[in-house]
Amino acid sequence: QTAGAIGNAGNLSITQNLLGADLTVGSQAGNITIISNGGIGGGNGGNLALTSKGNLFITGSSLTTNTSGAAAGNGAVITLNAGVPVPFSSGFVYIAGGLTANGTGAGSGGKIIIGQSTSNTDPFQVDSSALSNGVTGVLQVNAGDGGGGLNTAGTISITNTLGGIDVIDPGSLVTSASTSGNGASGGLLSLTALKGTIKLNGGTLSAQGVQGSAVPAAAYNGGIVSISALDVITQGAGTININASGAGLGNGGGIAVSTTGTSSSLTVGVSAQQIAFTSTGGSGGSAAGDGGSVIVTAGKDLTVANDTAINVNPLGTNGKGGSIALTGSAGLVPGTVLIQGSFSVNGVGQGDGGSIAVSQNNTAVFDIAKPLANGATTHGITGSLSAKGGTAGGGGSIRISNQNATAGGIKLWDTSAINVTAGTQAYTGATNNEGNGGTISFIGGGAGTVAIVTSPTNNTLNASANSFNTPPAMAKGNGGTISFTGLSVITEDSTPGVRTPLSLIANSFNSAGTPLAGDGGIVTIRTAAGNNNIYVGAVSPVANNAQFIIDVAPDAGGGAGGVVTIEAGGNLTVDVTSPIPGPTTTGLRAAPNPSIATQSALLGATYTFKAGVGVAAGAASGDLTINGNLNANGGFGGGNIALTAFRNAFINGSLSATNSAP
Secondary structure, three states: OOOOOOOOOOEEEEEEOOOOOOEEEOOOOOOEOEEOOOOOOOOOOOEEEEEEOOOEEEEHHHEEOOOOOOOOEOOOEEEEEEOOOOOOOOOOEEEEOOEEOOOEOOOOOOEEEEEEOOOOOOOEEEOOOOOOOEEOOOEEOOOOOOOOOOOEOOEEEEEOOOOOEEEOOHHHEEOOOOOOOOEEEOOEEEEEEEEEEEEEEEEEEEOOOEEOOOOOOOEEOOOEEEEEEEEEEEEEEEEEEEEOOOEEOOOOOEEEEEEOOOOOOEEEOOOOOOEEEEOOEOOOOOOOOOOOEEEEEOOOOEEEOOHHHEEOOEOOOOEOOOEEEEEOOOOOOOOOEEEOOOEEOOOEOOOOOOEEEEEEOOOOOEEEOOOHHHOOOOOEEOOOEEOOOOOOOOOOEEEEEEEOOOOEEEEEOOHHHEEOOOOOOOOOOOOOOOEOOOEEEEEOOOOOEEEEEEEOOEOEEEOOOEEEOOOOOOEOOOOOEEEEEOOEEEEEEOOOOOOOOEEEEOOOOEOOOOOOOOOOOEEEEEOOOOOOOEEEOOOOOOOOOEEEEEEOOOEOOEOOOOEEEEEEOOOEEEEOOOOOOOOOOOOEEOOOOOOOHHHOOOEOOEEEEEEOOOOOOOOOOOOEEEEOOEEOOEOOEOOEEEEEEOOOEEEEOOEEOOEOOO
8 A cells, every 4th residue: 555656655454353363464474564655755654453352463574654755744553452352362462673653854753552452461571582472673653854843753652451561671662753853842652551560671761852953943842751550660770761851942741650559669769770750841041941740659659769860840041840749659558758858840030830749648747858856757858849930930839748547747847948939030021921929738638737847037938929010021920829738737836935926928019119910819727626726816825736927918009808718626816916026017917908099999808717627516615716807808899707616706806898998
């Protein structure tokens, strides 16, 4: 089915339906030889689908489906399945030699898709030593070299559900762009063995974009690498490097490694038999290119032995920070996440901060920035987490979760170890930018405690916004979000007896001094223990309760009021009568000030306060106390105040949620 001078190759589908029989593509008597090339003047490769109830044998040189010439041609789509339909057979695919589905010219790479029976218990081997059930050569889906960043490498997908996959030679799976010519974006590499084991030898698995020499300023985006199995075993003498970086002006791609086995653990690092991840954006000095994403999920324990083993940062002068998601205990058994060092997913220039999410299920506390003097960290992160915006970018997101049915929780030993602040300088380009506040979320679960250590010099979590007023980039920034959820939420004194409230700042402000219309932020605190008392704007009379200063007010130039939700397991006291030490003038600030002309058209604040959420009937707890005048007024519309007390409610002042514009 060879096309003429210009034309696409044809399509071919062969199915061998005899149980116990094999399908062989080769040059010997009784074999099938397949040729399906595009035209020499341009044309796409063909679509070939080969299916056998038994085994499928292929000699690579006997299956040809190429694009030809220098004109645009997308690579072929080759689909190989053995032992189908199940459960009739446990057939396997064996490729003696390699297969190519490359594009030419401005064409993108094709697809090579290999699937085996779910009854097959033998691993699919990627190595020259494979004798059966595997491939001895290279699987290649390069893009053509004439796309100038508009084309992409292709797809390699291997699925062996039960038997697993042995990648002895990672260099035999080629989903990057051509290294010559105009470059291209990265492709897709997928390895799946949901009930089996994937073994990875030292080397590089790559789906990175490649910058072309002819068009260096194009966006060569990184591709995707996905590895999913019951277990992943690393072996050999070197590090397993997985790369989905962008190049030129391109964004980083996505990398996901996931195991679900209850005894499956993973180690991220730069030493032998450890996995390292790179998904950077852009290139040195580039004007664009966002960081990519890395998701690592372990059925049981996840250890990051070296923080340099994950890099999702933008490399240029503008770009969003990437995202990192690390999860232990995916196999539904208690597991550990331990991170040695610090992570940064900061934006640069006008780029927003990225995101960091860490989750484990363990009865032990997840520690953040625990001093060595207090003992070694066995669960948690030894350093800091940063998702700052670039100089003119919004804040990013940090989410920590340790949910266990009986205990667990989270302890932050140093508030400076968490950073999601927005940039503080106006962007001088022609594009508006909102420096929105970031997000901080600690989830201790229904049985864990969220604890934050405070001192007179270390007492603030900041998710505030920044508005910019330097033309032509005038833009508002909305306040961020801070939330704590657990059986209890407490603030611990760094020095015994020295009570220091924790300041939660998620307001909107303007660093250049000219008011703009940024909305206020959000603070949410939810607890369930009947003996967990919370104080806002007041100092707790005893240690190990929770005491906060909260500022979620809008920018002085306009914007809706902030939102504060507090559900206390025990008593809740809110005091707005007098200033206390901290970054705000009072212990609680969320509403706009309609007496100021620039705030006369604003929606009011929203307060939801509940006391005694975890109190049993008849207990001497669950009181709600409001000291002072609680104001949720707005100039455009009044806000909302909702109060609930299990036992008593004491309102020592007034409640106001009116439309009070001058």
